[in-house]
Amino acid sequence: MAKYVARIAWALRDGEDFAKGRYSRGHVVSFDGGLIMPASASPHVVGKWAVEEAVDPEEMFVAALSNCHMLTFLHKARLAGFVCTAYEDDAEGIMEEIAPGRMAVTKVWLKPKITWQGDEPTAEVLSDLHHQAHEECFIANSVKTEVVVG
Template structure:
């Protein structure tokens, strides 16, 4: 069996959930270097242009974005002030094992908090967000969330 294809994306958000659910911006960016666009047009493996996002990268981005948006929603409702959220996610698609599909997505959010919110409570919200994420619930791929929770300095 050959090595799986690897699809990496980087998602970025910053702001503050300190004003509650209606007070924070949902705008965020997602990229998958070396792609320069945020629209998937081809596959990056065969004849595709590696500067253009491919559907596999967009799938990983969708899972990452959905997880982040659910987490921010829950954090705002819990009055936890999140000031930054970065996720360096990866999707794996083994080759040579029909049917070919993305079998695993690993989300690695780095979450920075404005105050001394209890890390254990924030960790529970991360896992609740995963349970609520409709993208994760729609996929047969295994999705793991490996958060790093820090207090901003």
């Protein structure tokens, strides 16, 4: 069993009014490798109380799905005898109301652009490699959100 940790740290700043909801949602996320990342609630959720330059949980969620899919796909492509030289994905997610007062990221589109060296997989083989990657992606296996590749 593997264990993964992240530290989230937030503090009320001088002049903010917690009781009235007038406080920054900016905080930091720290990871065990030493990376410290500015984070915030989404501007779509809290408006001016968000830190627009920071990453929000919804963006991290989309990035985690894209990242895990890519890493699994690269492994599957290598095992199938293909050589990937570049992989880019402009992934997108949407958040919708799933019940009164309840929101969820309901769909994530992965849009990979892959560069190959030597033989390239056929469209059918490429689709199968993405399917295999999706089936084995740890993050995709951990969520209910629909993940679409293509």
